[in-house]
Amino acid sequence: MKKYVLQLSACAMAVALVACGGGGGDSTEAETQPVITTQPASVTAGAGSDASFSVVATGGNLKYTWRKDGVVLPDITAQKFTFSPLIAARAGVYDVIVSNKVGSVTSTAATLVVGILPAITTQPVAQSVAAGGSVTFTVVATGSDTLGYQWRKAGTNITGANSASYTLSNVTSADASTYDVVITNTYGTASSAVVALTLK
Numbered sequence: 001m002k003k004y005v006l007q008l009s010a011c012a013m014a015v016a017l018v019a020c021g022g023g024g025g026d027s028t029e030a031e032t033q034p035v036i037t038t039q040p041a042s043v044t045a046g047a048g049s050d051a052s053f054s055v056v057a058t059g060g061n062l063k064y065t066w067r068k069d070g071v072v073l074p075d076i077t078a079q080k081f082t083f084s085p086l087i088a089a090r091a092g093v094y095d096v097i098v099s100n101k102v103g104s105v106t107s108t109a110a111t112l113v114v115g116i117l118p119a120i121t122t123q124p125v126a127q128s129v130a131a132g133g134s135v136t137f138t139v140v141a142t143g144s145d146t147l148g149y150q151w152r153k154a155g156t157n158i159t160g161a162n163s164a165s166y167t168l169s170n171v172t173s174a175d176a177s178t179y180d181v182v183i184t185n186t187y188g189t190a191s192s193a194v195v196a197l198t199l200k
Contacts, residue, residue: 030060031059031060031061031100031101031102032058032059032060032102033059033102033103033105034057034058034059034062034098034099034100034102034103034104034105035057035058035059035105036055036056036057036098036105036107037056037057037058038054038055038056039055039107039108039110040053040054040055040094040095040096040107040108040110041053041110042110042111042112042113043110043111043112043113044112044113044115045086045112045113045114045115045187046086046114046115046116046117046186046187046188047085047086047087047088047114047115047116047117047187048085048086048117049084049085049086049187050082050083050084050085050086051082051083051084051086051090051112051114052080052081052082052083053066053080053081053094053096053110053112054079054080054081055079055080055096055098055107056079057079057098057105059098059100059102060100061100061101062079062098062099062100063077063098063099063100064076064077064078064079064096064097064098065077065096065097065098065099066081066094066095066096067094067095067096067097068092068093068094069092069093083112086114087114088114088116090112090114091112091113091114092111092112093109093110093111093112094109094110094111094112095107095108095109095110115144115145115185115186115187116142116143116144116187117143117144117185117187117188117189117190118141118142118143118147118183118184118185118187118188118189118190119141119142119143119190120139120140120141120183120190120192121140121141121142122138122139122140123139123192123193123195124137124138124139124179124180124181124192124193124195125137125195126195126196126197126198127195127196127197127198128197128198128199128200129171129197129198129199129200130171130199130200131171131172131173131199131200132170132171132172133170133171134167134168134169134170134171135167135168135171135197136165136166136167136168137151137165137166137167137179137181137195137197138164138165138166139164139165139181139183139192140164141164141183141190143183143185143187143190144185144186144187145185145186146185147164147183147184147185148162148183148184148185149161149162149163149164149181149182149183150162150181150182150183150184151166151179151180151181152179152180152181152182153177153178153179154177154178155178155180166179166181168197171197171199173199175197176196176197176198176199177196177197178194178195178196178197179194179195179196179197180192180193180194180195
């Protein structure tokens with residue numbers, strides 16, 4: 001019995017995307033003029049948190065060149081990026097140039113606002129006063145926006161004690177306790193040292 005060997009050429013065996021024997025095709029995505037379909041959005045976030053920018057575009061084989069305040073950020077070349085943790089120096093105006101071999105398009109500008117959490121620069125101090133006297137606790141703090149203050153006695157909120165200082169008049173033995181203050185803004189809180197009020 002004769003044996004027959006079936007030989008198939010590489011062309012016949014392949015599931016070709018182009019005609020066999022041709023010059024070969026480019027399998028990469030076809031490039032067209034870049035078009036931005038979703039612009040970067042402005043972000044407001046507290047220092048120490050995360051903040052992201054992204055852009056969505058069409059056009060094929062796209063390159064992303066991000067800028068801050070008009071200056072190119074050479075290390076940021078992705079469609080989306082995140083600052084983590086966020087620091088105050090990142091605040092600014094960001095945009096991105098989307099390009100390929102056909103052309104380029106620049107996004108609208110997006111602003112990054114970095115909020116600063118409350119920070120206490122001067123702590124309240126312990127006080128000692130004679131009965132019937134008066135005493136004032138004071139705190140100094142920094143932070144973005146308007147700061148809110150809540151003084152506490154032995155860990156319990158004191159009604160109406162909502163400024164940077166808290167004054168007790170006509171002090172009695174019932175006022176002898178520990179005091180502190182919680183400071184807040186949009187981005188977070190800070191609690192002061194706990195200090196004592198004693199009677200002489």
